[in-house]
Amino acid sequence: MDFPNKILIVKLGSIGDVVNTLPLVNVLKSECPEMKLGWLIEPKSYPIVEGHRLVDRFIIYQRGSGIAAARRVLEEIRAFKPDLVIDLQRILRSSFFTAFSGCRRRLGFDQKRCKEFSWLFTNRKIPPRDPSRHMVLQYLEFAGYLGLSYGDIHFSLSISDHDREVAERLLPGSFIDEGFVVLNIGAAKPANRWPENRWVELSGLVLERTKFALILTGGPQDTALGRSIAELVRNDRMLNCTGRTSLKQLGGLFLMAHAVVSGDTGPMHIASALGTRTIGLFGAADPSRTGPFRHRDLVVSAGVACAPCGKRSCRSMRCMDEITAEMVFKKFSGQKN
Secondary structure, eight states: OOSSSEEOOOOOOOOHHHHHHHHHHHHHHHHTSSSSEEEEEOTTTTHHTTTTTTEEEEEEETTSHHHHHHHHHHHHHHOOOSSSEOOOOOOOHHHHHHHHSOOEEEOOOOGGGOTTTTGGGGGEOOOOTTTTTTTHHHHHHHHHHTTOSSOOOOOOOOOOOOHHHHHTTSSOHHHHHHOOEEEEOOOOSSSOOOOOHHHHHHHHHHHHHOOOOOEEEEGGGHHHHHHHHHHHOOOTEEEEEEEEEHHHHHHHHHHSSSEEEEEEHHHHHHHHHTTTEEEEEEESSSSHHHHHHGGGOOOEEOOOOOOOOOOOSSSSHHHHSSSHHHHHHHHHTTTOO
């Protein structure tokens, strides 16, 4: 087929999914710079890619805002007039916008990799491949389908000088001079959260065995947990920054950090995309699909028989609880298990 003049990417989802879409964005625009690229996205993920130099137009859909909001989004999509819509989200919600986009060429995953019958709403499919491959690589299959090649994989996640300066103002001077490690304590899915006592234990090991300070990060929903961990550790080399940064300011912290420790959540993917050494803690989630792409060798898992199960929540949480602080510290410090 002729290469499209305008492509719309439908990737509404989570922060991590959006970050992992960036290599595809980079290939599409680097190989075809004259092509206009649009992106249908949700407000929760938009801030991390806002102003991205390779995306010509963002169309923002506020989920739960009713029929009027959906109609407005469809009007924006049709005004953009894409020659090709790529549905990376593969759920019914994304299928609605794909199907009614007014675009004749609608490209999606093969049936096996789709959910909620979303494969019915695309009229072109990429060839079937292993669904356990990392999502960055699965998204890049769309570039291959369009005849584009790529070598090194780039995220090009930009953090402005201003965001970095705002992040730096949160820190005592000693943290910058001696270096610090970020503990990103939150996760949207309960099954991806490491227990509070484990964070406390890891904090003790880092503070006792290294010169590094510690910064706790997370969203507004993690502030109570951050306060609790800070009170239990009680050390002036720990700073609780949960709920105090935007996504890009969080990226500014990550750029200055020696390392980031995190469960499978959006900030983990931001840290890895920026190139900061990222230790990912994995239980229910499958690190082969959603691990920190640049740091898959730094993933820590307990190896329990039931993991990875892919569940959102779990009654026992053995898979996360059995990841010990010593296991994480060994990975952090480069020791052999």
